[in-house]
Amino acid sequence: MSKRDYYEILEVSRTAGDQEIKSSYRKLALKYHPDRNPGDKKAEEKFKEAAEAYAILSDGDKRTRYDRYGHAGVGGAQGFDPSQFTGFEDIFSGLGDIFGFGGARRAGPQRGADLRYDLEIKFEQSARGVETSIQIPRHEACDTCKGIGAAPGTSPSPCPQCRGTGQLRYQQGFFTVARTCGQCRGAGKVIAKPCQACRGAGTIEQMRKLTVKIPAGIATGQRLRLAGEGEAGTLGGPPGDLYVVIFVREHEFFQRDGNDLHCAVPLAFTTLALGGEITVPGIDAEQTVKIPESTQTGTTFRLRGKGMPDVSGRGHGDLLVTVQAMTPKKLTKEQKKLLEQLAATLPEQTVTPSARDEDEDRGIFGKVKDIFG
Numbered sequence: 001m002s003k004r005d006y007y008e009i010l011e012v013s014r015t016a017g018d019q020e021i022k023s024s025y026r027k028l029a030l031k032y033h034p035d036r037n038p039g040d041k042k043a044e045e046k047f048k049e050a051a052e053a054y055a056i057l058s059d060g061d062k063r064t065r066y067d068r069y070g071h072a073g074v075g076g077a078q079g080f081d082p083s084q085f086t087g088f089e090d091i092f093s094g095l096g097d098i099f100g101f102g103g104a105r106r107a108g109p110q111r112g113a114d115l116r117y118d119l120e121i122k123f124e125q126s127a128r129g130v131e132t133s134i135q136i137p138r139h140e141a142c143d144t145c146k147g148i149g150a151a152p153g154t155s156p157s158p159c160p161q162c163r164g165t166g167q168l169r170y171q172q173g174f175f176t177v178a179r180t181c182g183q184c185r186g187a188g189k190v191i192a193k194p195c196q197a198c199r200g201a202g203t204i205e206q207m208r209k210l211t212v213k214i215p216a217g218i219a220t221g222q223r224l225r226l227a228g229e230g231e232a233g234t235l236g237g238p239p240g241d242l243y244v245v246i247f248v249r250e251h252e253f254f255q256r257d258g259n260d261l262h263c264a265v266p267l268a269f270t271t272l273a274l275g276g277e278i279t280v281p282g283i284d285a286e287q288t289v290k291i292p293e294s295t296q297t298g299t300t301f302r303l304r305g306k307g308m309p310d311v312s313g314r315g316h317g318d319l320l321v322t323v324q325a326m327t328p329k330k331l332t333k334e335q336k337k338l339l340e341q342l343a344a345t346l347p348e349q350t351v352t353p354s355a356r357d358e359d360e361d362r363g364i365f366g367k368v369k370d371i372f373g
């Protein structure tokens with residue numbers, strides 16, 4: 001019986017890329033897998049055929065030889081044994097434990113888990129930067145056993161169940177399936193005499209005090225990464241990282257918008273009318289704002305570069321000061337008299353209650369003028 005063309009088997013063109021070949025093979029392998037087709041000899045044949053085709057076409061050298069000389073060029077594939085084919089793990093990774101492949105990977109050194117710490121700071125601290133200390137509970141490598149888990153003077157011995165490989169292999173159909181060893185959970189080693197300090201875990205939970213340097217300009221929701229300050233790794237794996245997530249308390253006077261700061265300053269309406277200089281709190285020092293004569297309530301003054309520092313050191317935002325006219329809550333007899341005198345000299349429309357929206361007022365008065373003027 002002549003052999004079928006490998007490209008035909010994998011249902012791809014001769015110019016197919018690696019990714020296309022891989023995904024096509026994966027599709028076929030899943031479709032014809034013996035676990036899904038128990039006792040189906042035809043499916044098993046197709047599965048074997050696809051595995052053989054993939055073994056050749058996924059290998060650059062072999063594919064070139066096959067392209068040039070056909071099956072003769074890759075004679076080594078005669079008597080191809082899928083159970084020895086090593087491409088499975090790669091192909092099936094990401095499929096989880098569907099056929100046991102996912103669990104077949106040997107548990108080697110594992111990186112420790114990342115930790116998160118939520119840190120609340122004052123507005124002023126976010127504006128100027130601060131160095132503060134935090135306390136975190138975390139698993140650290142056990143000092144007594146140096147993270148190995150065996151009592152001092154003893155060492156772990158190879159797992160008798162899997163003979164130290166961490167995997168149990170058994171024949172299923174025509175190929176070998178490997179599963180993680182249950183006794184040692186893939187570590188390949190068992191501890192006969194556990195370390196007493198950590199009960200064999202190799203790690204101990206400890207409160208650790210750490211210094212955190214918070215850069216000026218940091219905002220709520222931003223996080224700092226402290227590399228290697230997370231949980232200890234296992235079996236000699238590296239530790240995880242610690243993420244400090246920042247929450248900045250609200251300020252009673254300033255509202256932050258990007259690197260700009262907003263604030264509202266209530267002023268006597270006479271100050272707005274006559275003009276003057278006012279001082280407002282700033283993040284570093286008090287700031288002076290010049291109020292010109294006849295300033296309307298709601299006017300915003302921009303003080304360039306007097307806002308928040310940029311967290312990556314690129315200058316400062318602006319400080320935006322909005323002035324609001326205040327009406328006196330209580331008037332003395334004399335003040336009232338003075339205001340009445342003032343009112344008598346002012347044109348009617350400037351004392352309408354909606355003087356705030358100038359354009360609209362002018363519009364209305366303008367129209368009235370048009371009709372009667």
Ligand SMILES: [Zn+2]
Nearest residue numbers: 142145195198
């Ligand atoms: Zn220990």
Ligand SMILES: [Zn+2]
Nearest residue numbers: 159162181184
């Ligand atoms: Zn084992």
